[in-house]
Amino acid sequence: MDVVHFTTHQLFCGYKLQNHIVYTPTVPIQLSINKPMLIAILGKNGTGKTTLLKTLAGLHNPISGEIKLNQKNFNKFSTKQKSQWVAYLPAHFTKIPYIRLNEYLLLGKNNFVSKFSSSNENINSVLEKVSLVHKKNTFLTQLSDGEMQRAAIARILIRQCPLMLLDEPLAHLDPKQQFRILELFKEYVTYYNKTIVFSSHLTDMILSFVHKIWLLTDTDFIDKIPEQIIIDRELENNELKIDLPSWKQKNEPYVGCIRIIGDGIAYKYTKYAFHRFGLNTDCNQTTTFSVIIEQTPQYHIRWLLKKEQTVIQEFTNLEQLINFLINKL
Amino acid sequence: MIRNFIILTVILLCLALLDFSLGSIYIPFHEIIKFLTFQMSSQHEFYEILNQLRLSRVLSAMASGICLSLSGLLMQNYFRNPLAGPYVLGITSGAGLAVAIFIMASNVLYPSISTWFVFAGVSGSAIFGSLSFMIIIFLVSLRLQHSTSVLIAGILLGTAANAIISFLQHITSGLQLQAFIYWNMGSLYNADSITSIVILIISFISIVILLRFSHWLDLWLTGDEQAINFGVSKTSFTLLIFTITSVLIGLATAFYGPIAFVGLISPHIARMIFQTQLHFRLIIFSSFTGIYLMLIADILMQLMAHTNMPLNTIISLLSLPILSYLFIKKKELWM
Numbered sequence: 321m322d323v324v325h326f327t328t329h330q331l332f333c334g335y336k337l338q339n340h341i342v343y344t345p346t347v348p349i350q351l352s353i354n355k356p357m358l359i360a361i362l363g364k365n366g367t368g369k370t371t372l373l374k375t376l377a378g379l380h381n382p383i384s385g386e387i388k389l390n391q392k393n394f395n396k397f398s399t400k401q402k403s404q405w406v407a408y409l410p411a412h413f414t415k416i417p418y419i420r421l422n423e424y425l426l427l428g429k430n431n432f433v434s435k436f437s438s439s440n441e442n443i444n445s446v447l448e449k450v451s452l453v454h455k456k457n458t459f460l461t462q463l464s465d466g467e468m469q470r471a472a473i474a475r476i477l478i479r480q481c482p483l484m485l486l487d488e489p490l491a492h493l494d495p496k497q498q499f500r501i502l503e504l505f506k507e508y509v510t511y512y513n514k515t516i517v518f519s520s521h522l523t524d525m526i527l528s529f530v531h532k533i534w535l536l537t538d539t540d541f542i543d544k545i546p547e548q549i550i551i552d553r554e555l556e557n558n559e560l561k562i563d564l565p566s567w568k569q570k571n572e573p574y575v576g577c578i579r580i581i582g583d584g585i586a587y588k589y590t591k592y593a594f595h596r597f598g599l600n601t602d603c604n605q606t607t608t609f610s611v612i613i614e615q616t617p618q619y620h621i622r623w624l625l626k627k628e629q630t631v632i633q634e635f636t637n638l639e640q641l642i643n644f645l646i647n648k649l
Numbered sequence: 650m651i652r653n654f655i656i657l658t659v660i661l662l663c664l665a666l667l668d669f670s671l672g673s674i675y676i677p678f679h680e681i682i683k684f685l686t687f688q689m690s691s692q693h694e695f696y697e698i699l700n701q702l703r704l705s706r707v708l709s710a711m712a713s714g715i716c717l718s719l720s721g722l723l724m725q726n727y728f729r730n731p732l733a734g735p736y737v738l739g740i741t742s743g744a745g746l747a748v749a750i751f752i753m754a755s756n757v758l759y760p761s762i763s764t765w766f767v768f769a770g771v772s773g774s775a776i777f778g779s780l781s782f783m784i785i786i787f788l789v790s791l792r793l794q795h796s797t798s799v800l801i802a803g804i805l806l807g808t809a810a811n812a813i814i815s816f817l818q819h820i821t822s823g824l825q826l827q828a829f830i831y832w833n834m835g836s837l838y839n840a841d842s843i844t845s846i847v848i849l850i851i852s853f854i855s856i857v858i859l860l861r862f863s864h865w866l867d868l869w870l871t872g873d874e875q876a877i878n879f880g881v882s883k884t885s886f887t888l889l890i891f892t893i894t895s896v897l898i899g900l901a902t903a904f905y906g907p908i909a910f911v912g913l914i915s916p917h918i919a920r921m922i923f924q925t926q927l928h929f930r931l932i933i934f935s936s937f938t939g940i941y942l943m944l945i946a947d948i949l950m951q952l953m954a955h956t957n958m959p960l961n962t963i964i965s966l967l968s969l970p971i972l973s974y975l976f977i978k979k980k981e982l983w984m
Contacts, residue, residue: 377878379874379878398882399880399881399883400880403879408874410874413875414729414870414871414872416870417920418920418926419926428864429864
């Protein structure tokens, strides 16, 4: 049961409230998975990523339409059959007290019929993949949110379901771990023939990893490969990518007139910092102070403050320099 | 696990022996061992006391301990709330209400259970009362998403039941009232040995069933959706937990009265001592801690026999320091 053929036809997801139905996503979902793939679901907050994932996992009944797994109606499967095909990881998970990490990974194993220790090897290899081997015997309550997230991912991977649906699996992770988990997903798709669908907001990071993107918008369901998404400027059109506002902030009046001498990143950010604290650097008046940015022999940055050719003071901390200047001016 | 089990059994036997020996007269241990191994002749001076009084008392303590702690464990698991327990959720009061109505309507003198009619009537009405209150709590919990709201609903329900019980007490008089008040104080003297053995057998069957499904209990703690995704059928699980809990609470409440706190704290004591939440172990461990609490309460009661303190008073006084210790010392009691 390795390769899944997973299709939906005119699938409407959402919630039935007392007198009306809320459709999230607002459009019918038409999708098909016929070979192992890594798929990311993108979309703004509230476009229905989680509802879609839950519906695909069989935890929510669709409002209308159907989901087919290997040509059979998935919603007619029993809870146990569903659990063998589709694994689902919610965005939030509880750290159950008095449960150790290795116990957590095997939670749900029926100890009435099987022994715990038999899957020890399996646990170790998965924990190694999410770099948590050293925390094997730690209580869940002592794990950080990021570690807990990786533990939960490991718990899903260990199940070996052909289709895995993960809701924001990268949310609590640091950039390096996000990268490693994405690599891990790719490994499971390539070598173990699993299909992994996950939702995320880390647009830039995931683009180069995934095979396909399902983009949920208010009016559309877009199912394209990432390159096509970029070419069609879908991310910009749906406010999933924005230009960062400039660093410059012109809140306070500029005082003084300081000349900065230097280059590279140190020059750029020294200037930004001066502007943010209201120190003028672009002026035609005669300069009162000049700051020379230098690299020390130990490759640290230092600032030499000069007044009329004489060095007054040397700084290794930008904040101290700015405070000094503000006091002087 | 096996080593723990042996240690727990040894402690259990010691407490049981101590409980056997205490009472209106002191009976030395070797005589008790003789009695328990069927080597004491029925003409022996202690035989009647041990057979008629002490045996039923010790068995009652054990049966009530198991029933209460298991039902507490199951409620805490099902509602994922450390404060849940049969008493807190008002289920004991529900059983109490049903028993009160039965006692006061059927005109029987409760403490002398002599006929199968009374046996079936009291136990049946208690199980009916606890089951219907559990169903109400369950329906409420479907409406209220937050488990704290469920607790509050349980407390309100229990208060309402107690109010009706007070009203019933007010309109009845004489022996019925006395019978009910005695029942309400909780006592290990009401049930005879056979009754307690039947309850013990039922609770052992429940333990075996629960151990078979202990992985469901573990998974349930990860949340509804995770549990369902791991193959737990919510309907079957709910049915399982509710049936077992209401039978256990119903039986315990019917024959030993509405005993407070034991159901709430014995699972916590088990969790803290054994540092585990795996229900395969927790079911066994908290059954033991439940029995210990009941035996210790009974031993204290025998030591203070001259004060005629009711069982519920002793248990409340005993539970209070334990409960406060747990809350103060171990901050991460649950979540």
